[in-house]
Amino acid sequence: MTTDFREYTVEAPTYDEVAARYAELNAQLDAAEAAEDATAFVDGVAAWDAYRRELSDWSATVSIRFHQDTANEEYKKAREYCDELSPKLTDLAVAMKRRLLSCGYRAALAERFGELVFELWSCDVAAFDPVIEQDLVAESKLNSEYTELVASARFEFQGETLTLSQLGKYAENPDREIRHGAARVASEWFADRQTDFDRLYQELVTLRHTMAGKLGYENFIPLGYKHMQRIDYGQADVETFRAQVRDEVVPLCLELRRRQAENLGLEKLYAWDEAIHDLAGNPKPDGEHDWLVDRATEMFEALGGGMDDFFAEMKQQHLMDLKSREGKASGGFCHNLPVLRMPFIFANFNGTKGDVEVFTHEMGHAFQCYSSREQPLTDYLWPTTEACEIHSMGLEFLTWPHMELFFGDDAARFRRLHLTESILFLPYGVLVDHFQHQVYEKPEATPEERNQMWLDLEAVYVPWRDYGDLAHPASGRRWQRQLHIYGMPFYYIDYTLALTCALQLWVRAETDREATMRDYVALCHRGGEAPFQELVAAAGLKSPFAPGCLSEVVARAKQELDLA
Ligand SMILES: [Zn+2]
Numbered sequence: 001m002t003t004d005f006r007e008y009t010v011e012a013p014t015y016d017e018v019a020a021r022y023a024e025l026n027a028q029l030d031a032a033e034a035a036e037d038a039t040a041f042v043d044g045v046a047a048w049d050a051y052r053r054e055l056s057d058w059s060a061t062v063s064i065r066f067h068q069d070t071a072n073e074e075y076k077k078a079r080e081y082c083d084e085l086s087p088k089l090t091d092l093a094v095a096m097k098r099r100l101l102s103c104g105y106r107a108a109l110a111e112r113f114g115e116l117v118f119e120l121w122s123c124d125v126a127a128f129d130p131v132i133e134q135d136l137v138a139e140s141k142l143n144s145e146y147t148e149l150v151a152s153a154r155f156e157f158q159g160e161t162l163t164l165s166q167l168g169k170y171a172e173n174p175d176r177e178i179r180h181g182a183a184r185v186a187s188e189w190f191a192d193r194q195t196d197f198d199r200l201y202q203e204l205v206t207l208r209h210t211m212a213g214k215l216g217y218e219n220f221i222p223l224g225y226k227h228m229q230r231i232d233y234g235q236a237d238v239e240t241f242r243a244q245v246r247d248e249v250v251p252l253c254l255e256l257r258r259r260q261a262e263n264l265g266l267e268k269l270y271a272w273d274e275a276i277h278d279l280a281g282n283p284k285p286d287g288e289h290d291w292l293v294d295r296a297t298e299m300f301e302a303l304g305g306g307m308d309d310f311f312a313e314m315k316q317q318h319l320m321d322l323k324s325r326e327g328k329a330s331g332g333f334c335h336n337l338p339v340l341r342m343p344f345i346f347a348n349f350n351g352t353k354g355d356v357e358v359f360t361h362e363m364g365h366a367f368q369c370y371s372s373r374e375q376p377l378t379d380y381l382w383p384t385t386e387a388c389e390i391h392s393m394g395l396e397f398l399t400w401p402h403m404e405l406f407f408g409d410d411a412a413r414f415r416r417l418h419l420t421e422s423i424l425f426l427p428y429g430v431l432v433d434h435f436q437h438q439v440y441e442k443p444e445a446t447p448e449e450r451n452q453m454w455l456d457l458e459a460v461y462v463p464w465r466d467y468g469d470l471a472h473p474a475s476g477r478r479w480q481r482q483l484h485i486y487g488m489p490f491y492y493i494d495y496t497l498a499l500t501c502a503l504q505l506w507v508r509a510e511t512d513r514e515a516t517m518r519d520y521v522a523l524c525h526r527g528g529e530a531p532f533q534e535l536v537a538a539a540g541l542k543s544p545f546a547p548g549c550l551s552e553v554v555a556r557a558k559q560e561l562d563l564a
Pocket of ligand 1: 361365388
């Protein structure tokens with residue numbers, strides 16, 4: 001019994017319908033309490049969970065359809081309706097979580113669902129407290145303002161009219177003048193609007209600090225961690241990790257940057273040279289969509305772990321949309337459809353190495369969704385984000401031996417570039433995180449003081465960086481281009497934590513591919529049933545917060561990149 005996703009529809013609920021269903025579920029729980037019937041109470045919670053899955057399938061389907069065809073008025077309306085309804089549905093869900101946290105049947109619930117969910121719900125209840133409801137609405141407005149401002153950017157460059165992300169392709173142009181020119185027009189555009197970007201961030205920081213104060217926190221940092229549902233680590237652990245990146249990875253990056261300049265024949269590397277590693281251009285896959293899907297089929301057959309059967313199902317049910325076309329939204333993502341019990345992946349193939357990278361990445365997320373679909377609660381279908389990205393980035397490394405399928409003779413060059421870019425990302429990732437900690441520790445700082453914080457941290461984490469004549473980033477405002485700093489506070493470190501784990505999978509797979517693949521599959525099966533460090537340990541990996549977590553990876557990377 002399989003569904004063709006192209007035909008899949010989920011009827012949109014009205015708020016009244018959802019509220020009525022919640023009233024029914026609450027009545028069911030009331031009755032169980034009155035009868036002192038723990039089993040009936042637990043069954044009531046399971047019924048609520050089944051209903052949450054229905055709502056998830058609806059919102060995921062609405063989002064997928066909209067991304068597939070942004071010009072379709074019906075899809076657009078459905079998305080707007082979903083955006084409007086979602087905060088109200090969150091309120092209902094949070095109220096239910098609050099009830100369950102203080103109910104008399106915690107032991108019975110824990111027996112069926114495990115203890116972890118109480119900690120997850122505690123985070124949600126704190127992060128969505130009614131006293132900050134209006135502030136959350138204001139926050140989401142400011143976030144949209146930022147997104148719209150950046151999306152409004154248009155550049156006349158090389159005879160084309162480009163958005164900021166389209167301009168991005170020129171960062172890899174072999175002609176240095178063109179790279180510099182692209183960096184300069186972007187810098188000028190941001191400089192012209194720097195008061196807007198300063199004001200928006202000032203307002204966001206003040207608002208978040210106020211919310212934290214209302215909830216009894218000293219500043220926004222602990223509240224931000226709750227938003228991220230961080231249960232088994234805190235600020236001190238994150239500090240330890242950042243220090244390890246600074247001490248072990250930054251020196252390697254200096255070497256990589258030095259060699260990059262040498263390869264490009266440059267005396268000195270400027271900011272506009274950083275994205276290009278080889279004048280020959282990046283490796284490209286040898287074919288297009290249908291060819292790539294056939295190669296992927298061969299790859300998953302060779303990889304094992306059940307990925308071949310899973311991929312066959314994805315194809316059969318049309319759960320992938322990977323081709324670029326007019327009207328389709330940009331980017332790549334994976335959505336879970338818990339009622340359908342399958343995930344969906346979205347990408348925009350454009351003939352670059354990114355096709356293979358994004359595809360493998362999203363397939364990692366998808367395989368986890370599929371593998372953990374038997375988890376008893378919606379809350380466990382995905383783990384927290386730093387663990388999620390292990391599945392995706394991990395698969396990017398575990399598929400290394402099969403890259404010949406896509407890149408032929410260029411596969412070795414692809415692997416080196418993938419590793420180089422991964423290593424170079426780590427210091428930038430922790431820089432973004434460190435900056436945000438300083439910002440929220442000192443919410444009264446002026447824009448100038450904040451820019452100085454960023455410059456001081458750049459000197460620590462990206463000491464090679466030189467913006468030359470680019471006035472906007474040279475004034476300490478490079479961070480204004482990082483969406484996460486505005487819209488997703490404290491999220492960014494998660495990529496580096498996951499990458500640290502994915503790199504360990506790469507090192508381990510070199511010596512014992514089968515056992516590593518088994519651990520990877522087992523990790524995917526667990527979904528979000530445990531917090532981050534527990535999942536990592538069970539997969540045979542060192543916690544990124546443990547001393548020495550990067551030593552082996554760095555040593556192995558040096559060897560691989562001929563820098564040992
Ligand atoms: Zn991802």
